Amino acid sequence: MNSVNENKNKQPARDKSVSNPAPKDIGKQKHSETVHTSNDELAKKGPEYFMNYELSWLKFNWRVLAQAEDPDMPLLERIKFIGIVCSNLDEFFQKRIGGLKRQIHAGVTELSVDGRTPEQQLKEIRKDVLKMIRAYRRCYFDKLIPLLEKEGVEIVLFNELPDKLRREAVDYFESQLYPIITPLAVDEAHPFPFISNKSRSLAVKLKSPGTNEIHFARIKIPTNRPRWIRLKGAKNRVVLVSVSDIITQMIERFFSGMEIVSANLFRVTRSAELGRHDEEADDLLEMIEDELRERRFAEIVRLEIDKDMPQDMKQYLMDNLNVKKKDLIEMSGPIGLADCTQLYDLDGLNHLRFDKWVPALHPVLRHEMEQDAPNIFDVIEKGDFMVHHPYHSFETSTQRFVEEAASDPDVLAIKQTMYRTSSDSPLMHALMRAAEEGKQVAVLVELKARFDEERNITWAQKLEKAGVHVSYGIAGLKIHSKLTIVVREQQGVLQRYVHIGTGNYHPHTAQLYEDLGIFTSDKNIASDVTDVFNLLTGYAPNQSYKKLLVAPRYMRNGIKEMIVREIKEAKAGRKARIIAKMNSLEDPRTIQLLYKASEAGVKIDMIVRGVCRLIPGKKGMSENIRVHSIIGRFLEHSRCYYFYSGGQEAFWIGSADWMHRNLDARVEILTPIERAGLKDYLRFMLSLYLTDNRQRWVMRPDGEYLRAERKKGEETRSTHQILMNHVKSNQTPIPKSSN
Template sequence: MPKRASRSRGASQKPSERDIIPAGVEVSDFNLFFNRELSWLSFNDRVLQLAEDSSVPLLERLKFCAIYARNLDEFFMIRVARLHEQARTGGVARLVPDGTSPGETLDKLHARLHEQGRRHSHCFERLLRPALADKGLRILSMKELDAEARAQVDQRFREQIFPVLTPLAIGLGRHFPYISNLSLSLAVLLRDPVAEVENVARVKVPKELLPRFLPIKGTSAFVPLEDVIAHHLGTLFPGMEVLDYGLFRVTRDADFTVSEDAEDLLVAVQTELRQRRFGDVIRLEVQAGMNPKLLEPLEEALGLEPRQVYAEQNLLALADLHAVVATPGFPELRDPPWTPITQPRLRPEVDAEGGGTVMAAMRRGDLLVHHPYESFSTSVERFVTEAVEDPDVLAIKQTVYRTSDSSPLVPALIRATERGKQAVCMVELKARFDERANIQWALSLEEAGVHVVYGIPGLKTHAKAILIVRREGERIRHYVHIGTGNYNPKTARLYTDLGLFTTDPEIGADVADLFNYLTGFARPKSFRKLLVAPINMREGLLAEIRRTVAAHSAERPARIQMKMNALVDPVMIRALYEASRAGVKVDLNIRGICCLRPGLAGVSENIRVVSTLGRFLEHARIYFFDRGGETRCFIGSADLMPRNLDHRVEAFTPVEDANLLSQIRDLLDRCFADNTHAWDLEADGTWRRRAPQGEKRWAQSELMDRAVRLAQATTGRPTS
């Protein structure tokens, strides 16, 4: 088994968790924090609740059912794998902040996951499957097919499925077969009528080669691939008696860390990717009621503890339901379609006199774009493609953390090089589960002559920044985009993110310094306006919290509003407790993990935590400090987690334009007012879903309406 690479602490050390301690706290120190992993389970439970929600369109509920399963797969591959490693090796110096050991956390996870798994299975099998069938979209077993459909599937089995199947014997002195991560398999119990002995074999379900849910031609029906194979087991084992079979699936440890001492980062990541295939098995999923003669050999061969085995009532690997969700048609079963609006100031007819380009609009003042309400293609993509064609642009620099094959941004850098411009791309090779794609992009860029760098050893580069350097007469101007989300056109239609376009000279100089930090040997100790991890972001945010506390008074109350994906960092949590104790109202909009405990007497009565979910994935990070006559706001790429603040290169930019601040305040207010797709966190860790008591409020719907109204008000005509 390949040895796991050591985990690096990165280039900086985080402050002590006791740097900020609320004075006079009476509760146990452990009670100040929720368990991170259990909080994540609560987040995924909220996703499951949307799948169970009868007010959500049916195919959207099926989508949430698939998202729940996909989330859980990644959680096991990374977080649960790490807990098992810690429990096995005892390699943690202390308990986690809530006082729970890795082993105790694993036991709690196992118990909760059994209950969630029961609900997840019931939701799909008892609620969604029959409801979809009533609408004409059916997922059928082989037994439910009529004669014509069965003949069609039988033919497909003979021609396409049977040729790629490879039965492998288990036992009889044979080496236990390698089982790939997240693969679906059939364990088959056979009887040899000649030797009168029973044997076990494994058949992999080749869902990487064939659709997991096979469509029945001429219908809107599907049959699971594993059910087709199970129906034809006699063909796979001629001369044998098939006594029983059961489905199983393994999840392997997919976490790795590349040593900061690696001489060639590209080679090191490629090596670790090859080793990832052979990570320890962390979870075994089986069909409930699996024959012990099949289950026991699997448990023994894989060396699993009872808490690593999960019995599922129905189909396994429900993340594959995304393929069914993508079935053409059925508009009545989906959310109404949404087409992102071009940001009003970027509509060519609005800024025709100024040149009609993104950079021309930026020269007239800062711009804020909110995806997916406003278009990524007519803002960020257009920004870069226009720069490629502009003869006065000298250089284009961009970070790439996650992108897609359809993105025009990376190919634009290649065209920029061909036109004689300096093109620089900071490609993060260690972006989890996107490593292979990023390696291919890096190699293509290098081959075309783009300057490709892989960042700083020991740190992931997670910042989202584009810098365009343009010659204007006798001077050089910096045009900058800093965002909260990846430069990925696919997720830009699904994730809510903010992006600031600015020509502010100090921000431009800071971003130039940031790229020099990433590409060369520069080590800036400070920045003019940006907060950059791991250099000044942590202390900068703590300073803003302290200033807000100092400015607060009964006559001029101060307020802190934050929106992020996760709040984990103990130092930041303690700072927010300090603000609450000083009387500052703290509003937190957190999509996922929250380790802060609101509502504790003497500690956090002034803190409320709201989680907002919906048709779009909430992804923007906003840190808003209202100190009476002074407002400070930052947006950027980082959540308040130790990994973001200490072990990644992250960037926050201030938003200073009064109109843009008003837009962000409106966005936050709508999120906190949501009463249909929002949950409140209670002091005991319970997330209570809000229910409308009067006017129904849904932030995402309101923001779609706002985008349309703003565009119509600017142009005076309907949007397209």
């Protein structure tokens, strides 16, 4: 059977009892040495033991593309997934391709753990990426756009507009586009212009009348205008026209007296990998600001161009942008389809989207509100409770926790880690209010959160101005843990309340990302969290912990010990079971240990949304391991780990994937879940993932993924839909496992 424990079917009640805790020796301070990953410690290397990281990531993006190709998905949801596929590819080129190119420039010759050189990886990646581009463009142009037209939404070329609508488009150009566009010529007095990352531009080939003199000019498509404008003159239908098409057709307005030979779109992607080391920085904030400036001018790793661009213009761009042919991607039609997510927001088309999901108030909080409980701290005092976003409301739980702490006169101190948040985060505003009212507020801001550096710098500066104690963590380590602790004085005694999550304190992504968070006043956990903040803001290299697994010092060995315990149980002929849910499984040493567990007879299910370097189901190596991937309406983001542990059933949640960077190069937290009712919920949740027949993919030994098949007569089981139905039903009992 696939369930976590087929005989368990308890109520997620807020009982006072706590089932057997995780083994006492897990993660204790006896493992005080920092663990470093070395390929020399691997007994097995090569493609027969490990999937390639980059190719595994591309397989994940293929699964995302499958959502766009799914005819059972609402049409605008399918179009949104095309945008997600393209946005994912943009980031892939910036980070992964940029990183591989940096290795080549640095002369790296060492093989990856799967036995490939950087050059070999780039060659294989390009082959798969070109195939993916053809597939998503075929899906978008040949399937989705015609379906959109049947729904009364047309994307029309400027030259095909009727006169009335064309005049409206011209008026828009004259009033909204022409005044803000600056054409940039290239000649002796004007050097080739800087081309910003992911911007779309027109390469314009010009000719002086009566001569053979050729000129080049560039027009940047404004990023502060929509990709498409909706023409108001259209009756009973939605008519859209592309802004870039309007500009192209009106190009003569910019070059009066010149002959337009051609005007074609192109787009560049720049590397985000600069190879800086913050250990060498005297001022981390200054270093990150410098890196952001340098990133604007980083190496171009991809040039996308209109296939119809004249050959001499293609070569001209390649020469001036220092781009090789292997980094060139040619395509017919619109470029940069990440923007097609804008189509998702079209008014009046709700029937083409999923019904709007409104997160539910957690039943514990609802019950306490009905009982007129004075504050969230009294609720936590009665017992740990766990929220599951986006099914449970972030606003009425996690956000409320911080906002109440900021306004409560009995709260003396608030401490929080901040990896990513929104530009208008109510949590940050609450922390600033708390500091202004005299509370001790400390925030650990991770400046190195990729692509959020600028936002985090802005928040750090605002927080400091409000009197918040802001720190940037530890040199050489990213602070990826999701922690908040509140210190409150109650009848002369200080009480600590803690939130530990799997996701960021980001109110917007909490509507889309699946994450878990636990609220507790457990004294040992609160003490550990206090010690973590001492580590982050002060000097405490030998800090030890009572319950938490903290990376990079203790987590790797703690996980290793739990896997080894399952191996010993299996070898003794007793039940042994591991279920691990994460975003990515990459760490070679952990994978090797999982192979040993499989060989010993441990039954293992890995629920891995994205990259998975482990090869499952391989005879003599991983026959007892299955790998699942859930792709659907929400982004699976939580990390949850289950070990049968001799019947004690240890559950852990936290911020860490099983990746080298999480275990060895970041400050990460895993916390045990000990209350019986909360274990019941996690058991129920994991059982759903393992029996899903709508959103689940299963990895084969050759690395390919197949959709989980629905058996004849079997009801559809969609994890996201079942969990939405569950919280909306206001039921406290956990439904029985389907098997």
